[in-house]
Amino acid sequence: MEMLHLRYFVAVAEELNFSAAARKLHMAASPLSQRVKDLEHELGQQLFDRSTHHVTLTAAGAALLPLARDVLDQVNAIPWKIREATRPQRSTVFLGMPAGVHPALRERVNTLAGRVHDTYELKRWPGTTADLVQGVHEGKLALTLARLPISDPALEQVPVMSERLGAVVPAELFAGRDSVSLAELTEFPYVASPGEITPAYFDQLDHQLAELGVKKRIRLTNTGYGGTSEIISSGEAFSISMLDEQSPMHGYRLDNVIVLPFTDFRPQLDTGLLWRRDRADGDLHGLVEAAKAVFADPITT
Known part of the structure; x- marks a missing residue:
């Protein structure tokens, strides 16, 4: 599982809008949607319910969100934890x-x-x-x-x-x-x-x-x-x-x-x-x- 896929998932989960999440990530909506689909395929779970006007988290997506945030927070903390140690x-x-x-x-x-x-x-x-x-x-x-x-x-x-x-x-x-x-x-x-x-x-x-x-x-x-x-x-x-x-x-x-x-x-x-x-x-x-x-x-x- 790639770390970027988790970042993409969290961005969409927080915005509940692929276009807004893509702007936040400074990328196009189409590749963002594909990366999320890749993550869903890897997990064997649908993470979002998508419709023309709405995006909502599925039960699997809601379960993944706090786990993904925790993983990303741990990764983001690596630089300052290393600085703290040295x-x-x-x-x-x-x-x-x-x-x-x-x-x-x-x-x-x-x-x-x-x-x-x-x-x-x-x-x-x-x-x-x-x-x-x-x-x-x-x-x-x-x-x-x-x-x-x-x-x-x-x-x-x-x-x-x-x-x-x-x-x-x-x-x-x-x-x-x-x-x-x-x-x-x-x-x-x-x-x-x-x-x-x-x-x-x-x-x-x-x-x-x-x-x-x-x-x-x-x-x-x-x-x-x-x-x-x-x-x-x-x-x-x-x-x-x-x-x-x-x-x-x-x-x-x-x-x-x-x-x-x-x-x-x-x-x-x-x-x-x-x-x-x-x-x-x-x-x-x-x-x-x-x-x-x-x-x-x-x-x-």
Whole structure:
């Protein structure tokens, strides 16, 4: 039995959608489906019930899922367990940092680095939330800050910050205003930054806006947060971002763009600190205990 077959099976079992699982694995759906069929043939069991619109686990698939996860977790743990066995007295570890981390959180990261200095050299590693969470799962990163929600049974998380979000609107159309209602924006298209750089929360927010009457969309590709600001500054759309002026996300604003609080809508972006459960009792015990103390009181803006 090949390890890759188990990885493919777990990805499909978690997504219950071959196309979504294929995107997660950075491969095409057709070869993924064939690899799963190969595993089913090898086991002599059907693992999924497939229909045109639904994929569900069979009894055999449900029985295999925790076993496969356990095997993969053990394999993923090999690198850090080897490092634990051979590491010097003071080891270098990495903490993931998604884009736009608030200065108050950065201060706590610095506090943590100082507190564990004698045992760990804590370095920061940038990336998207999805990539950073995967890095922690695979043992490449010790900890990560990540935009919630995150669902991974191998990881433990604690909330560390809640940031209120506001409407990013053209300044000339809302001059003199100190707030705006969502009802005023229903005729504007909502523009979101490309999905590969935004956390999963913004997908939920997109659906919520649609339910509340914001139906028009502008989808950007091959651009960053600056591209979103460019569209808004032309007066053609609005977006949603951090309200606090101290947020680094305000660095992407152009002159004709302002951020206003909503009067009838209260979105917020939550950030958590994550680590592998099994490492908290192993090579990262001291680091995790220090992190729990430093981040004990969540920050609210």
